[in-house]
Amino acid sequence: MTKSKLSSAQQEELIGILKTRFSKHTPRHKGIDWDKVETRLQAAPAVLWSLNEMELTGGEPDVTGFDKKTGTYIFCDCSAESPKGRRSVCYDHEALASRKEHKPQDSAVNMAGEMGIELLTEAQYRELQQLFPFDLKTSSWIVTPDAVRERGGALFCDRRYDHVFTYHNGAESYYAARGFRGTLRV
Incomplete structure (x- = not known):
């Protein structure tokens, strides 16, 4: 893995983790269609790298909203406690x-x-x-x-x-x- 880019296998694995979490916690993102989120993710390798960093440090990122003004999906750390890493x-x-x-x-x-995310x-x-x-x-x-x-x-x-x-x-x-x-x- 090079910084800011995951291999195809890593991208596929991460998207699978995110999809499972998305399906498991539907109240976090009512009215949001996973297929549209996934399409956006597949077109954004740098974002996938950042989401992977969130995952690796224990953040359990998930979709928590959609910004109608900018047309962007919002991911946030959803681990029960502050991420261990x-x-x-x-x-x-x-x-x-x-x-x-x-x-x-x-x-x-x-x-x-360094992770490409915001507090x-x-x-x-x-x-x-x-x-x-x-x-x-x-x-x-x-x-x-x-x-x-x-x-x-x-x-x-x-x-x-x-x-x-x-x-x-x-x-x-x-x-x-x-x-x-x-x-x-x-």
């Missing part, structure tokens, strides 16, 4: 560089960029929580407004007590139970 990371590169010792291996913003915004996170109660034991970094980030902070969300909470922490912090969820359009 993306935990114990600080918020961004600046936060990572600021740590003098006990640095995490990476940052959420950097990993998302969820607070609104997207809350919308995802309408589909299923995610992050009952973990938390996920979300896109942080510049005004918060400029002061050294970053935002994350989780779900506790059947309520979605948004919190703040130092951007350089990292925890074994905090990762990030991503989204991708095709």
